[in-house]
Amino acid sequence: MNHSGTAGVPRGGGLRRGHWVVLGAIALCLVLVGGVLLYLSPVLALLDNHDLSPAKPVATPAATPPPLDSKQRVNILLLGSDNDQKFAQNAVLSQTMIVVSIDPAKRQVTLLSLPRDLWVAIPGHASAKIDLAYAEGGAPLARATVEKVFRIPIHYYAWIGLDGLVKVVDRLGGVDVDVLHPVLDDNYPNDFSDSGYGTERVYLAAGPQHLDGRHTLQYVRSRHGDLLSDFGRSVRQQQVLLAMQQRTAGMDLVTALPSFARDLNGHVKTDLDLVRLTQLMLFMRGLHAGDVHQAFITPFVRDAVSPDGQQILQADWPAVNAYLRRLFGGDLLP
Amino acid sequence: MTRGRATTLVMVMLVMAGCTQNAAPPRDPGKVVLPVKQVDVPGRLYATKGRSLYRFSGSHLTKLLAGIKVKDPAVDASGAQLAFAQLQDQSSTIGICDARGGNLESITPAAGPEGKLWAFAPHYSDDGQRIVYLSDRLKLPSNPQNLRPNDLAVFGQDLGGGAARRLVVPVPYSGGDSDPALRPGANEQLLYTTYLYGGAPLEPVARLTWVSLRTGTRVYLSPDGARNFAPAFSPDGRFVAFVRAGAGSDNLYVMPLAASYSREPRPAPSDAALQLQAGIVSQPVWAPDGSAIAFLMLVNGSFDLFILPVAGTPDGTIHATGPAKAVTHGSFLDADSRLAWSP
Numbered sequence: 001m002n003h004s005g006t007a008g009v010p011r012g013g014g015l016r017r018g019h020w021v022v023l024g025a026i027a028l029c030l031v032l033v034g035g036v037l038l039y040l041s042p043v044l045a046l047l048d049n050h051d052l053s054p055a056k057p058v059a060t061p062a063a064t065p066p067p068l069d070s071k072q073r074v075n076i077l078l079l080g081s082d083n084d085q086k087f088a089q090n091a092v093l094s095q096t097m098i099v100v101s102i103d104p105a106k107r108q109v110t111l112l113s114l115p116r117d118l119w120v121a122i123p124g125h126a127s128a129k130i131d132l133a134y135a136e137g138g139a140p141l142a143r144a145t146v147e148k149v150f151r152i153p154i155h156y157y158a159w160i161g162l163d164g165l166v167k168v169v170d171r172l173g174g175v176d177v178d179v180l181h182p183v184l185d186d187n188y189p190n191d192f193s194d195s196g197y198g199t200e201r202v203y204l205a206a207g208p209q210h211l212d213g214r215h216t217l218q219y220v221r222s223r224h225g226d227l228l229s230d231f232g233r234s235v236r237q238q239q240v241l242l243a244m245q246q247r248t249a250g251m252d253l254v255t256a257l258p259s260f261a262r263d264l265n266g267h268v269k270t271d272l273d274l275v276r277l278t279q280l281m282l283f284m285r286g287l288h289a290g291d292v293h294q295a296f297i298t299p300f301v302r303d304a305v306s307p308d309g310q311q312i313l314q315a316d317w318p319a320v321n322a323y324l325r326r327l328f329g330g331d332l333l334p
Numbered sequence: 335m336t337r338g339r340a341t342t343l344v345m346v347m348l349v350m351a352g353c354t355q356n357a358a359p360p361r362d363p364g365k366v367v368l369p370v371k372q373v374d375v376p377g378r379l380y381a382t383k384g385r386s387l388y389r390f391s392g393s394h395l396t397k398l399l400a401g402i403k404v405k406d407p408a409v410d411a412s413g414a415q416l417a418f419a420q421l422q423d424q425s426s427t428i429g430i431c432d433a434r435g436g437n438l439e440s441i442t443p444a445a446g447p448e449g450k451l452w453a454f455a456p457h458y459s460d461d462g463q464r465i466v467y468l469s470d471r472l473k474l475p476s477n478p479q480n481l482r483p484n485d486l487a488v489f490g491q492d493l494g495g496g497a498a499r500r501l502v503v504p505v506p507y508s509g510g511d512s513d514p515a516l517r518p519g520a521n522e523q524l525l526y527t528t529y530l531y532g533g534a535p536l537e538p539v540a541r542l543t544w545v546s547l548r549t550g551t552r553v554y555l556s557p558d559g560a561r562n563f564a565p566a567f568s569p570d571g572r573f574v575a576f577v578r579a580g581a582g583s584d585n586l587y588v589m590p591l592a593a594s595y596s597r598e599p600r601p602a603p604s605d606a607a608l609q610l611q612a613g614i615v616s617q618p619v620w621a622p623d624g625s626a627i628a629f630l631m632l633v634n635g636s637f638d639l640f641i642l643p644v645a646g647t648p649d650g651t652i653h654a655t656g657p658a659k660a661v662t663h664g665s666f667l668d669a670d671s672r673l674a675w676s677p
Contacts, residue, residue: 173361176614176632178584179670180538180561181529182486182509184470186449187478199478201424203452205670206512206529206540207563207577208584208616210637223481227507227531232538247635289582299535 063153063333068279071105073331075152076272076280077143079134079159080237082189082221094134094142094159096220096237099152101328102280109287110327111241112152112295113234119304119312120149129312134159139269150324151332156272164267165220166213168244171256171263175216175243178208180235185222216240230313231298238294245292249285257281295327360635362666366395369663373641377622378433380407380674381630381639383667385421390639390661398435406455406672409433410462411518411622413676417456417465425450428467430493433676441465441491442498448473452486455672460518466490468514472500486510488526490547502545502552505530511543513564513672518571522548523594525555525565525574532558542576542604544595553595556604562587566618566627573652575618575627576604586611586618586629588644588652610654611642619673630669631658637669638662 066072080096097114116131123144125136133145143154160168169175183204190198202218204211211219220240226232248256257278272280297320304314324332366383375390382388385403389396403421410417413433420429422444431438442453448471456467469489474482483506491498501524504510508529517523524545532539540561541554556562561579568574575588589607592599614632621628627644630637639661644652 173635176635176637178579178614181540182512184452184484184486184509186473186476186484187481189478201450201452203426203454205454206509206527207670208614208632208637209668209670210666226509228536228538231535235538 063147063155065155065276068275073328074102074104074155074276074280076100076102077139077146077154077157078241079139079142079157080165081134081159081161092135092161093131095131097130097142097146098234098237098241099146099150099154100241101152102283104283107287108291108293109284110293110295111238112297112327113238114146114150115230115234115298115301115313117230117311117313118297118301119306119314120145123148127306129306129310139271147333150320151334152324152328153331153333156270156276158268158270158272160264161267162217162221164264166217167263167267168260169211169213169216169240171260172244172247172251174210174212175240175247176208176210177216177219177239177243179204179206179219180232180239181226182206183219183222183226185218188218188222231296234296234298235294242289242292242294245284245287246289248281249287251285295323297323360664362636363664366665366667367663368395369660373659373661375641375661376626377675377677378409378413379619379628379639379661380409380416380676381667382407382671383665385668385671387418399431399438402429402438404429405668405670407674408456408458408465408672409674409676410458411460411676412462413622415458415462416674417458417467419454419456419467426452426454428453428456428465430456430465441493442467442469446471448475454486455512455514457515459516459521461521463494464490464492464516464521466501466514466516466524468510468512469498470510471498483507486512488514488524501547502526502543504528512540515565515567517591518567518569520571520593522546525567527563527565528554540579542574544591546594551596553598555589555591555599555602557602562604564616564618566620568620568652569622569624575610575620576607577615577618578604578607583612584614584616585609586613586615586627586642588627590650608651608653610644610652611640611658616669617671617673619675621675622677628661628673628675629658630667630673632669633660634664636664636666638665639667639673 078098078100079094081092081094095116099112101110118130120130121127122133134142139157143157146152146154185202187199188202190200204219220237300316300319301313304312306312366388372393374392379390382404387398387404387407389398405419405421408417417430419426425444427440427444428442429438429440445451452470454468456465458465467489468486470484470486473484476482485504485508487504488501488511489498490501512527514526524547526543528541528543530539540563542556542562542565544555545552562576564577566575573588574591577584578587587607587609589603616630618627618629627642629640631640640658641661642658643655645655646652
């Protein structure tokens with residue numbers, strides 16, 4: 001019974017309640033999708049930034065990544081370069097080469113450092129130091145070289161420049177590192193001087209401490225005061241990677257990811273896609289210190305001089321291959 | 335996979351992650367934060383944060399030497415004189431002042447014929463007449479094309495006006511030595527950390543090193559192939575607290591010290607040391623009465639100041655008599671800078 005006296009409003013004269021609900025739901029969806037795209041736009045922009053194919057075709061095809069839901073090993077080639085003003089931006093050497101091998105089945109990660117002075121056969125080029133591969137052909141040639149020389153399938157790559165490392169460490173609020181030796185360098189390259197050729201004096205005390213981005217870069221990059229030379233630097237680079245992984249362990253990725261992406265845009269190149277990146281970040285976050293293994297081929301290399309007179313490292317390849325078989329088992333390329 | 339599907343999947347994964355963990359990485363608050371339940375500090379305990387010097391005493395916290403960048407504070411046995419590394423633009427000097435920060439003067443140069451100089455880690459003899467510290471004086475000129483040794487060495491200087499003298503020569507290209515301290519009651523004995531390379535293949539090593547400044551005898555008190563560092567004498571000079579690096583840890587240990595050494599002791603005294611505190615520990619220092627050891631320890635991403643009560647036993651060992659108490663909380667103190675403690 002109608003007591004209001006308004007019962008005579010014709011039903012067909014406007015939108016019915018159901019229509020309003022549907023319209024409201026559509027509007028809500030649009031707002032949500034817009035919000036998601038806005039939220040993820042820095043990340044998508046970052047992931048759009050990757051090396052194009054090199055001018056010279058690369059003979060070895062890149063390994064195909066395993067499906068997302070598989071428990072197969074995923075290998076990522078981490079590349080780092082001095083890309084300050086004194087270098088042409090498209091011809092920088094890779095001063096850091098680390099294969100990050102993620103084994104979901106065993107819940108383990110192995111960090112394998114490849115010495116930059118290692119004398120190898122670069123596909124389509126003459127033999128050279130391995131760091132030249134990135135300068136000559138970008139990430140495609142660097143990964144093809146690693147695949148051909150070490151038989152390690154490289155599914156993805158990620159390249160980071162000097163500024164990128166500083167920014168990511170600062171975004172993490174710094175890292176906690178046990179500095180192995182005092183770092184004392186009177187001729188440290190001043191990465192951020194106008195010319196790129198300036199030097200500055202650097203001192204880092206030994207022992208456990210908290211490092212900001214700038215000091216982290218000094219720690220991984222300084223060459224003076226380390227008799228272990230490139231090996232010492234590889235050890236320090238892996239230390240910092242582990243410290244960064246530990247620092248992200250308690251992070252809220254929902255809020256952190258876009259901020260990281262904004263910071264790193266222009267300083268990182270990668271062919272990782274958004275889903276794989278997120279999957280790996282979640283996986284890495286759940287790791288404990290004992291789940292990450294550090295590996296070096298340094299015991300199987302020796303100092304030598306190249307035919308053109310460069311100081312290089314020459315590998316004992318049977319020993320290197322045996323070591324890699326121990327690390328990767330049957331996951332090496334044929 | 336299309337961008338739309340990828341976006342949806344990522345959102346689901348992120349939301350799941352966000353639901354399970356929501357802690358942001360800890361951030362430096364930019365100030366010293368004391369815990370709600372404050373710990374009273376006996377005597378005067380000095381530490382730095384952001385290169386500013388702070389004094390903890392009782393429940394009071396005082397900032398000293400405003401406008402000066404300070405690292406490695408030291409205090410003489412009476413508590414009347416402070417020494418510290420004063421940081422400048424790419425150099426540092428050893429500064430000394432009274433306990434209130436007055437009468438400040440530098441006792442080492444910021445530059446010499448060798449170029450700009452570093453000076454760090456001062457430490458007083460127990461009579462307050464002498465100081466030992468680290469410096470790169472006497473280094474060889476070097477340039478990017480010709481890198482030559484510039485490692486830190488231990489120097490000694492009489493505060494009465496004597497010239498500085500290099501007491502030990504560091505291993506070249508090791509970064510140099512660290513943590514020098516003169517033994518209380520036997521100021522001709524020096525203890526410090528030698529940085530070098532050992533093992534096969536070579537790896538970074540840190541060894542506790544004892545030197546008789548009278549005879550020149552030098553012995554290692556910790557083994558090769560390990561990293562033992564940051565030695566700190568007990569006030570009576572009979573014990574040494576130090577840090578031993580392990581897999582993912584830097585634990586605090588204590589060991590007794592013989593009256594003297596004429597040859598390298600075997601096994602190394604550090605092998606018989608007792609662990610006092612597990613964790614990531616740095617910069618141990620004893621209370622002036624020997625009843626506690628203060629140190630910095632990494633907890634929840636921040637290096638904070640802790641005090642561990644200790645006592646001796648009839649069999650001549652030191653043990654903890656209770657848990658370490660946090661003097662600061664989430665303060666990000668400078669873990670590369672020494673602590674100092676006076677009455």
